[in-house]
Amino acid sequence: MPKFKIDEITLVLIVALIAMVVGVYNKTAKLEMEAGKIAEVILDDHAISFVNNGVIDGDKLSQIQNMDYNQFKDYLKVKNDFCIYIEDGNGNILLAKGSSKLGRDGLYCRE
Amino acid sequence: MEKKRILVVLVILFSLIIFLNENASAQCTVGGCGGGCAGECTSGTSEFGGVCSACGMTMRRDCDSGGAWGGWYCQPYKSIPILVSQRFYDLPPLGDVSNSVLTSNEQARLLYLRNSVIGDNYDSLDSKEYPSWAEYESLAIKQQSTYGQYGQSCGLCGGTIKCDGTCSIPTPSNYGQPCGNQGTIQCDGTCSRPCDSRQGQACGNCGTYDCLGNCINQGLCFVGQTQNLGNCGNCGILQQTCQGNCQYAPAQCINQGPCSAGQVSCSGDTTITCAGNCQWQTGQNCNTQDGWYGGGNTQTATCGSVDNDATSEFRNYGCSGGSCTYSVTQTADCDGSDGWYGGGNSAGCGSDPNSVWNDYYVTTNTGSCTSTTTCSGTGSANCDSNDVCNNKCEGTVFTSVPPMKDYYVVSNSNSCTSTTDTPSTENCATKASTDSDNSPVAYTVPGSVTDYSACTLGGCTGTAYSDSCSGTILTEYGASGSSFTSSAYECQNFESNYCSGDRYYRNEWACTSSPGACTDAADTQIGTNADGDLKDKECGDSLCDNAPNVYDSTKTATETSCADGLDNDCDGQVDCNDPDCNGSVAGTVKNADNQSVSSASVSAKKGFTTVATSTTSQQGSYSIASLSCDSYDLVASHQDYAPRTQAFSLAPNQQLTINFDGGNALVFGTSCEQDCTFAADNIIHASCDGKNGCAFYDSIAKAACDNSQPGWFRDYNETHYVACASGAPQPKVEIEASLSCESGTLVKVTRIVIYNGEPVKLVVAACG
Numbered sequence: 001m002p003k004f005k006i007d008e009i010t011l012v013l014i015v016a017l018i019a020m021v022v023g024v025y026n027k028t029a030k031l032e033m034e035a036g037k038i039a040e041v042i043l044d045d046h047a048i049s050f051v052n053n054g055v056i057d058g059d060k061l062s063q064i065q066n067m068d069y070n071q072f073k074d075y076l077k078v079k080n081d082f083c084i085y086i087e088d089g090n091g092n093i094l095l096a097k098g099s100s101k102l103g104r105d106g107l108y109c110r111e
Numbered sequence: 112m113e114k115k116r117i118l119v120v121l122v123i124l125f126s127l128i129i130f131l132n133e134n135a136s137a138q139c140t141v142g143g144c145g146g147g148c149a150g151e152c153t154s155g156t157s158e159f160g161g162v163c164s165a166c167g168m169t170m171r172r173d174c175d176s177g178g179a180w181g182g183w184y185c186q187p188y189k190s191i192p193i194l195v196s197q198r199f200y201d202l203p204p205l206g207d208v209s210n211s212v213l214t215s216n217e218q219a220r221l222l223y224l225r226n227s228v229i230g231d232n233y234d235s236l237d238s239k240e241y242p243s244w245a246e247y248e249s250l251a252i253k254q255q256s257t258y259g260q261y262g263q264s265c266g267l268c269g270g271t272i273k274c275d276g277t278c279s280i281p282t283p284s285n286y287g288q289p290c291g292n293q294g295t296i297q298c299d300g301t302c303s304r305p306c307d308s309r310q311g312q313a314c315g316n317c318g319t320y321d322c323l324g325n326c327i328n329q330g331l332c333f334v335g336q337t338q339n340l341g342n343c344g345n346c347g348i349l350q351q352t353c354q355g356n357c358q359y360a361p362a363q364c365i366n367q368g369p370c371s372a373g374q375v376s377c378s379g380d381t382t383i384t385c386a387g388n389c390q391w392q393t394g395q396n397c398n399t400q401d402g403w404y405g406g407g408n409t410q411t412a413t414c415g416s417v418d419n420d421a422t423s424e425f426r427n428y429g430c431s432g433g434s435c436t437y438s439v440t441q442t443a444d445c446d447g448s449d450g451w452y453g454g455g456n457s458a459g460c461g462s463d464p465n466s467v468w469n470d471y472y473v474t475t476n477t478g479s480c481t482s483t484t485t486c487s488g489t490g491s492a493n494c495d496s497n498d499v500c501n502n503k504c505e506g507t508v509f510t511s512v513p514p515m516k517d518y519y520v521v522s523n524s525n526s527c528t529s530t531t532d533t534p535s536t537e538n539c540a541t542k543a544s545t546d547s548d549n550s551p552v553a554y555t556v557p558g559s560v561t562d563y564s565a566c567t568l569g570g571c572t573g574t575a576y577s578d579s580c581s582g583t584i585l586t587e588y589g590a591s592g593s594s595f596t597s598s599a600y601e602c603q604n605f606e607s608n609y610c611s612g613d614r615y616y617r618n619e620w621a622c623t624s625s626p627g628a629c630t631d632a633a634d635t636q637i638g639t640n641a642d643g644d645l646k647d648k649e650c651g652d653s654l655c656d657n658a659p660n661v662y663d664s665t666k667t668a669t670e671t672s673c674a675d676g677l678d679n680d681c682d683g684q685v686d687c688n689d690p691d692c693n694g695s696v697a698g699t700v701k702n703a704d705n706q707s708v709s710s711a712s713v714s715a716k717k718g719f720t721t722v723a724t725s726t727t728s729q730q731g732s733y734s735i736a737s738l739s740c741d742s743y744d745l746v747a748s749h750q751d752y753a754p755r756t757q758a759f760s761l762a763p764n765q766q767l768t769i770n771f772d773g774g775n776a777l778v779f780g781t782s783c784e785q786d787c788t789f790a791a792d793n794i795i796h797a798s799c800d801g802k803n804g805c806a807f808y809d810s811i812a813k814a815a816c817d818n819s820q821p822g823w824f825r826d827y828n829e830t831h832y833v834a835c836a837s838g839a840p841q842p843k844v845e846i847e848a849s850l851s852c853e854s855g856t857l858v859k860v861t862r863i864v865i866y867n868g869e870p871v872k873l874v875v876a877a878c879g
Contacts, residue, residue, distance in 0.1 A: 081877070
């Protein structure tokens, strides 16, 4: 009966794959937390919140749009780059605010 | 050469000397020498020139003895060419004759001689003229004597003699004579020393200035001045005051105290003593001495005999004649209670209680009685030694067997008696329990319940359950058949409040003793006496007992001050909470067309609470008559109009007028505003188009925006949208969201929110 044997290279590859999957998962979880945190700040009764009881305050939104991205980022106290945008029922972008690093194919977050 | 130069100089110098000498000799030869040259005139003669300025005199010079002319001078008479030997003097011009010192006759004579006899050519040898020369000479001399004095000083006032012989500054006839107290009369007729300018004015103490500036006729003092002359009366000062005439009024004794030092008196029930400053000083409040005096167990009791202990008395102290005195209003004597206490017969043939001699006396300095069993002799009586008992105890069954005599002490005596019981049998287990206070609700009587369960030869025995206390809770036991009951009772239920005099008390109850019972405890004063008048509100003193810092003396009929935090009128309502401070609001309500709006509701509101409401009359007027001072929103509303609100603050007692007119007038609820909404809502109405500045871009935009809200976006057509209500169509920018990270992982969180009236997705994308 042939003996099943994993050579050292395969073992190393498996461990590396597992580490990569775990790392990606952890990273994604952290990003979700950060994005959720931004959403909560925006929706919550916060100084820079522009959503009140589920309705966007046009004036405050305008202020946020005119705010420097890095300043806005400091207010939110987040580490990763982000982009906030409003999408209508047809999937069209009405407004966007955030890092230009996230823009592509027509969505340009303005810093 | 050198010699030639010297020669030329000498020639020039010589020529100059000659030239000068020639000119000097010419002076003496031309024009009669000009004066100063000897031999130029005949000694003793005179020469006359022009007219001097003064008095018409003539210029004259005389030839001296050396034959030289002297200087020109004014001759005090007119030049008349006469011979020296004749020594006649010229006459002045005819016109000046009147100014001379001559009399009118002499003047006329002189003129006659001058004109008619002598004429212009004098000839003293003329037989016609000669006889008149002496007269003429004398008149001329007389007249010329005046001219001779011309210019000389005259009088005492610095004048000079004038042409007419008078003095230019006449000297008053009374010059130098005394001028009262002002010196002497001067040249101008005034006195040399004028009076002081203040003469006659008031000065000093009612005095006046005299001519010399002295203040005379002064009084002794200045008005209002006081002078203390010593002490008088009750620590007073004998003082005199300066009156309006600067004379002292009769002295008066002032600032006297109300009493003389050392005097004693009473102020109500308080002694007062007059202190050294003649002011009353509060002494002792005699009422503090009110109370019981005496009593005590003053005699050694003999058992069985009533003694005679001291009585006590209640002294009601007051003040009389400056000292505390009292009257006895009540006495207490407890000897009447001396006697035997106890004894009696207990159930069964056994031990019966003793009787004891109690000696009652008044507790020292009180009105209450107390007792002691201490007495000389035998103070206790018991009759049990005489008992004859043949009883049996079998299990819980007790049987009394005759002969049986149970001796006991007759209650409250020391004598014995006995019972002769008939034989009996009782089962102690079923025997009815007994309660010494005879009731399960006798909360104020200490007692015990005996629950019988066994027997002795003396009879049934059982367990005793005594009433007991825990705090103010009484556990009360009661007999219930052969068993017992227990219940808890709150002794404070007995408490009640009452007035004693003017003070309000709570009748306190506690649970004490063992066996326990509810007992009356020391009462507590609980009245309200905020005004400190020793009269409690609960006992009828309605004045200010509920108003801290306001007293009967300061109480006012109404709330006079609405901002001092005090209940000035003691009605329980402070400042603006008191209706006395209420104000009112009134006014009119009109619409935008300045027409009165009737049946409109005008409400004063505090937040969402309506405090007062009024309805406008036919004339549109309203009035809220009574409103406490505060800040309000005044809301005018009518079914046909949009409500209008005005904030206002009403000061205490203010009669405020607030009109809803002009910019605050009511507008119809359906009236359109500039943003195409009704005044009463925030909805865009197509019907507002063209009204009050409302304008839609076009009919399509109007239809699209109808029933939306200002700022909302609405589809104009397939390719454009409009921002309601007046926005122009804008091309739709359709950018589909497609987001990615330049590197790393992209995470999106989506929330549904409302934007411009439509649901949209709010997406937060993070990259990392």
